[in-house]
Amino acid sequence: MKIQPLSSEHWPAVKAIYEEGLATGNASFQTSAPSWEDWDKSHRHIAVLSRSKVRQWRDGAALTPVSGRCVYAGVAEVSVYVAWDQRGKGIGKTLLEALVTASEANGIWTLQAGIFPENTASIRLHEGAGFRQVGKREKIGKMGDRWRDTILLEKRSETIGL
Template structure:
């Protein structure tokens, strides 16, 4: 297995994995996969990775800027998704390592993640990778007509933005 930069040609596999995550009902408030063009515009181009094995994309991760305001230029939101048949195999950890390294090269000082409280595996992964729980937003959004909470975690860089 190897981690590499995501290419536009990976979109079919990335979208399929994203759709599997949406179907769980505990990965995102999104209800459908956006077009490549919309997804591409929303995510940082320098911080997109996939894990592949034998030319098959098994997982992906990317960063989204949290704001266009200059004061938040060093803050990005993490997305990490693994194919249903590849979950629990350490791919998220590989991807988060790559994202952390790439984000620091891009001057990102804070990574944040919004995770549903029932997504225990994702909460554990992020904590294991140095994220800390900073709070829980109660009934922040509806998914299929049901209100859901969202845990907010962040990881502050040890090398960027420390002065």
């Protein structure tokens, strides 16, 4: 597996993997994939297996600041999606580790993730990568007519912002 920049040629496979996550109802508040143009504005990395078949991607929006205020310039949100048939193989861990490395190379001192409490595999993945739970955001957003909570996790850099 290698991590490379996302390009339009990857979009059909990336979109399918994202939609697999959306179909679970526990991956995002989003209900459908955006257009390629909207996606390209904020998503920058994917993971590619041999034979150039896209199987996983890392949400590059994680390197987008969570706020426009300068005091939060080093805080970013992260998301990781792995194709259904590739889960449990350590790919999510590899992607998250690469994301941490890339974020520090870009001056990010805090990564955060908002994960639905029902998505225990994602919570375990993040905790295994050094994220800690800092709180529960109750009824933070609605999916249809149902209010949803998220667990807020964060990872502080050991080298940036000290």
